Amino acid sequence: MAENLVIxxxxxxxxxxxxxxxxxxxxxxxxxxxxxxxxxxLGVDIENGFVPKYQxxxxxxxxxxxxxxxxxxxxxxxxxxxxDREGEAISWHIANILKIDENENCRITFNEITKNAVTSAxxxxxxxxKELVDAQQARRVLDRIVGYKLSPxxxxxxxxxxxxxxxxxxxxxxxxxxxxxxxxxxxxEYWTIIADLKNRNGEAxxxxxxLKNGKKFVAGNxxxxxxxxxxxxxxxxxxxxxxxxxxxxxxxxxxxxxTLQQEASRKLGFTxxxxxxxxxxxxxxxxxxxxxxxxxxxxxxxDSLRIADEAxxxxxxxxxxxxxxxxxxxxxxxxxxNKSNVQDAHEAIRPSYAEITPEEIKSYLTGDQYKIYKxxxxxxxxxxxxxxxxxVVSVDISADxxxxxxxxxxxxxxxxxxxxxxxxxxxxxxxxxxxxxxEKDEKLVMEKLIDKQNFTKPPARYTEASLIKTMEEYGIGxxxxxxxxxxxxxxxxxxxxxxxxxxxxxxxxxxxRLMKENFKDIVDxxxxxxxxxxxxxxxxxxxxxxxxxxxxxxxxxQVLEKANAxxxxxxxxxxxxxxxxxxxxxxxxxxxxxGKFLACPGYPECKNAQPLVTEVKDVSCxxxxxxxxxxxxxxxxxxxxxxxxxxxxFMTWDxxxxxKCELCGSLMLKKRYGRGSKLYCMNSECENTLKASPKKxxxxxxxxx
Numbered sequence: 001m002a003e004n005l006v007i008x009x010x011x012x013x014x015x016x017x018x019x020x021x022x023x024x025x026x027x028x029x030x031x032x033x034x035x036x037x038x039x040x041x042l043g044v045d046i047e048n049g050f051v052p053k054y055q056x057x058x059x060x061x062x063x064x065x066x067x068x069x070x071x072x073x074x075x076x077x078x079x080x081x082x083x084d085r086e087g088e089a090i091s092w093h094i095a096n097i098l099k100i101d102e103n104e105n106c107r108i109t110f111n112e113i114t115k116n117a118v119t120s121a122x123x124x125x126x127x128x129x130k131e132l133v134d135a136q137q138a139r140r141v142l143d144r145i146v147g148y149k150l151s152p153x154x155x156x157x158x159x160x161x162x163x164x165x166x167x168x169x170x171x172x173x174x175x176x177x178x179x180x181x182x183x184x185x186x187x188x189e190y191w192t193i194i195a196d197l198k199n200r201n202g203e204a205x206x207x208x209x210x211l212k213n214g215k216k217f218v219a220g221n222x223x224x225x226x227x228x229x230x231x232x233x234x235x236x237x238x239x240x241x242x243x244x245x246x247x248x249x250x251x252x253x254x255x256x257x258x259t260l261q262q263e264a265s266r267k268l269g270f271t272x273x274x275x276x277x278x279x280x281x282x283x284x285x286x287x288x289x290x291x292x293x294x295x296x297x298x299x300x301x302x303d304s305l306r307i308a309d310e311a312x313x314x315x316x317x318x319x320x321x322x323x324x325x326x327x328x329x330x331x332x333x334x335x336x337x338n339k340s341n342v343q344d345a346h347e348a349i350r351p352s353y354a355e356i357t358p359e360e361i362k363s364y365l366t367g368d369q370y371k372i373y374k375x376x377x378x379x380x381x382x383x384x385x386x387x388x389x390x391x392v393v394s395v396d397i398s399a400d401x402x403x404x405x406x407x408x409x410x411x412x413x414x415x416x417x418x419x420x421x422x423x424x425x426x427x428x429x430x431x432x433x434x435x436x437x438x439e440k441d442e443k444l445v446m447e448k449l450i451d452k453q454n455f456t457k458p459p460a461r462y463t464e465a466s467l468i469k470t471m472e473e474y475g476i477g478x479x480x481x482x483x484x485x486x487x488x489x490x491x492x493x494x495x496x497x498x499x500x501x502x503x504x505x506x507x508x509x510x511x512x513r514l515m516k517e518n519f520k521d522i523v524d525x526x527x528x529x530x531x532x533x534x535x536x537x538x539x540x541x542x543x544x545x546x547x548x549x550x551x552x553x554x555x556x557x558q559v560l561e562k563a564n565a566x567x568x569x570x571x572x573x574x575x576x577x578x579x580x581x582x583x584x585x586x587x588x589x590x591x592x593x594x595g596k597f598l599a600c601p602g603y604p605e606c607k608n609a610q611p612l613v614t615e616v617k618d619v620s621c622x623x624x625x626x627x628x629x630x631x632x633x634x635x636x637x638x639x640x641x642x643x644x645x646x647x648x649x650f651m652t653w654d655x656x657x658x659x660k661c662e663l664c665g666s667l668m669l670k671k672r673y674g675r676g677s678k679l680y681c682m683n684s685e686c687e688n689t690l691k692a693s694p695k696k697x698x699x700x701x702x703x704x705x
Contacts, residue, residue, distance in 0.1 A: 005074035006108075006122075007067065007094055009081050013113065016285030016293040017080070020115045021122070026074070028067060030081070034060050035093040037140065042148045044141050050549045052141055056097065064097060071098045076106075078125060083109035083346065084301055085139075085539065086480060088132035095128060102128045111302075112352045113285055113295025116310075135538040138545035142166065142531070145553065146522065149560055158511060158569050163492060166528060167477045167485050169515055172494045173523040174470060175462055176504045176512040185458035190218050191225035195404055196448040197237060197397070203436035204447070207395070211403035225451045228402070235399035237444040242395050247409075249388040251416035253335035254348035254380045256303050257479035258472045260372075263379070265465035266423030268371050269500070272464050272483040276300065278368040279349070279376075288356075288364045295352055296361075297376055301479045302346040305335040311347075314354035315384040323418065329386045350380040382420035389413040393435050397444065408435040461501040475529035510569055518563040521555065573601065582608045616640060618658040622667045622682065624648045628656050652682065663688045 006027045008014050018027040035054040037043035045051040056064060071077050077100055079091035087109070095102050107128050108121040143166055150164035193209040209228065211217055219225040255263070264275040279300040285293040312332045319328045335348075351373070358374035365373060394407035409432055411417065462470070468482050477485055486502075489495045494508035504512070512523065521527045531552070537543035574589040580600040589612060590599040600608040614630040621628055621642040628650070629643050640656055642648040652669055659668040661681040668679045671690065681688035 003074065004076045004078065005070050006078045006080050007091075009087070009090065010284055012281065012284035013295075016113050016295050017118055019292060020118045026070060028070060030067070030090060030094060031060070031063060033057065033090055033093065034064060034067075034097055037144055042144065044144055046145070046553065049546050050141055050553075052137060052144075054093070067094070068098060071100075078108050078122065079106050079128070080108045080110075080121070082301070083111055083299055084480060085132050085136040088129055089136040089140075092128050092130075092133045102130065111347050112298040113283065114352050131539055131541045134545045135535050138538050138548055139535055141549060142552065145549075145556070149556075150519070150522070153560070153563060154511065154514075156568065157514065157566060158507070159571060162507075162511065163488075164515070164522070165485075165488065166522060166531070167481055168488045168492075168494075169512075169523050170476055170525060170528045171467065171471060171485050172489050172504065172508050173512050173516070174467065174525070175489075175495055175502050176509050178459060178462055179504050179509070182458040182461065187455040187457070189221055190454050190456065191220070191222070192452050192454055193219065193225060193228055193232070194450045194452075195232065195237070195397075195399070195446055196450070198445045198447055199436050199438055200442060201436065205406060205433060205436055207397050207404035207406035209402060210405040213401050214403070217402075219451075222453065225453075229449055229451055232399055232402060232446070232449055235402065235446075237404075237446050238398050239438050239440055239442040239444065240396040240398040240403065242393065242438050242440055245392045245394075246412070247390045247392050249390060249415070249417070251333060251383045251385055251387065252379065252420070252422050253305050254307065254350050254383045255376060256305065256337075256348055257301050258303070258468050258482060260300070260349055260376065261468050261482060262465040263423055264372065264375060265463060265500070267375065270368070270371075271486075272468065273487050274368065275372060276483045278366075278372040282369055282373055282376075286361075286364060286369065288361045294356075296356065296373060297352060298347050298350050300349050302349060303337065303479050304346040305337050305348045306346070307332075307334075307348055307350065311350055311354065311380075312384065315381055318354045318381060319385055323385070326413075327385050327415065327418065329384075333384050335383070348380075349376055351377045354381065378420045382416040385416035385419065386413075388415035388417045393438075395435070395438055399446075406433065406435070408433040410434075461503060463500045463502065467502060474525050475532055476525065478532065506571065510571065514566070514569060518566060519556075519559060521559075575601075578610075580606060580608050582606055613643075616656055619656045619667070621648060621650050623650045654680075656682075661686060661688050 003024045004021075004026070006014075006017065006021065006025055008017060008027060008029055009032055011029045011031075014027040014029045018025065021027065035056050037052055038055050043053045043055075045053065077098065079094055079100075081087035081090040081094075088107075091107055092102060094100075095106065100106055105125040105127060108125050110117040110121045146166050147164055151162060154162040154164055195207050195209075196204065197207055198204050209217065209219075209232075212228075219228055253259075260279065261272045261275050264270040265272070268275075270278075279297065282296045283298070283300050285295045287293050288296075316328050316332070354377075356377075358370060358377050361373075362370050389412040390409045391412050392407065392409045395405065397404040397406070460466075464486055467486065471477050471482060471485075489508070490497065493505055494511060495502050495504055497503070515523045531548075534543060534548045538545045538548065575586050576589060576598065578587045578598055579585070580587050580602070583600060583602050583606040585600055585602050585606070587598040587608075587610075588601050589596055590609075596612045598610045598612050600606040616628040616630060619628050620626065621644070624642060624644055624647075626648060627643040628640050631639055631641050633639060637653075639651060639653050641652075642650040645651075654669040654671045657668050657670050657679065659679060660666070661668055661683065664681065664683050664686045666681050666683040666686060669682050670677050670679055678690075680690045683689060
């Protein structure tokens, strides 16, 4: 019999923790929430203080029975769910189910799953933080009211199956507003003029036209550009001013949730969902050989930049041993958030053990786990390295009444840049020019003039990374909500992805327009941000959560009543070239419970319907010559198969192309890697195929050896 019972959320976390606690402890997983609001009814007593009517989840009945049985046998029960609002609420629900007094010291938390952190938490249990629970309850009830009251309205006014949500509606609006900016944008012409120059030693460099008669100048059309070129051809080029500046570049801070999601998108091409799934497994624990199960990173849902002293010491020791003492600053680099609502009980995202390098454990990790761990590890180590030192030169060159400017920088000491440089959203960022030595009043030789027509560009569409950055700047959502928000608006087809860009669909634009006209507060950025601040105040204990809901619902219910009178919005149906075999009409795309399908527009006279399939154009099945169709597995993963299945068994996870292998003539497939892709021959015996990577040796097989 176990003397003590510890309840966590996931089985992986349970396996990692149990090895630190010994035989007197049993660790079980709740598999997330055990109670929630009912699925088919509102489940909130609005008239009597917004009391939530929680129900135990049907699929958890056997698990609850087991937890109750083990809790009766244990002398002490510890609730060790995640260290955030959601985790606190799960512990509160478990305590209620197991009849544990919430004032009992039963709650333990840790930001990293290491022996020190776990054993220290066991020694210092605390009461369940009811203010944290109330903050989560307020969010859950608020979102339930908005979703439950608004969704039926959208069903009636737009189409069945739609849902509304506070944060997802605002995120969709941000994307739709950007699309309107793009559609309304009127490009303006301008010309850039660049001079290729040489100094007295014959060293070449380029300078760009910047001023005319001391004022900012840009040629607005071709005629103006040609006149400037004519003047510059006759001009004398003299170095007017040379400014050398020594600049220090400080390391980037360690990751918080949003910056990890942004950087993984920029550098790896990962979606936020993919990033957080990999990070979750790293936090919960990976079997890394002789060390066994190890939680490799700290908790990945955080907005704090705080770093534990022990971790700072580990990082400094590693930096000195690997790079030398010159790469370690005199004192630790300490970072502070400029936001006031940061949960500083957490830490930044960092490796649990600085000495465990990515390369050392690569063979134990999946591709995604390795890439995310490497990103987190390098960012953290670099955050504790010395600043980089740069020599920056900026030069003004006079050409009669015109001024040209140029510049560049040289790295004097690479510091943290030896290990890590942050990615950028600007794909057109100018390259740094290597500048020759120039002196004031030096005469230059003009070798060539280049004029180029340009047009101002509309603002770029949002990517997942830039949307998260914008939501964070506005104060919308919290570290745990960004990934599910983006996943939801894509799944509901308010937004679609093309490459990395998030583009609103017609459905998204129409729904947002209806919301802006009738529920302006729900999709108002400032209102949503202020609601997040109110939830933070509930967590602090300075505001009662029922009062916040009461203030919101008074106005919301009145607006909802008026909105029932608005007219139904008709969505344009997507007409296909598929002919209905029963009545001869062109079939249209409809949306049902399980996604899109083809239906006859003659309904209800003609009730013909069939699955919607996408054909891979210009590519035939290499086995039988039939059409290749894009399909989805039961888990939603895309694959490609022959239309004649099961008679023809051709199937591939990688996209077939109309290219033929130059060596054997077989079909070429396209394998995607993050942002990039690679063509390879489907013939496994051809030299042009992908080389099979060696199987990873598991920790068990290594131990046997």
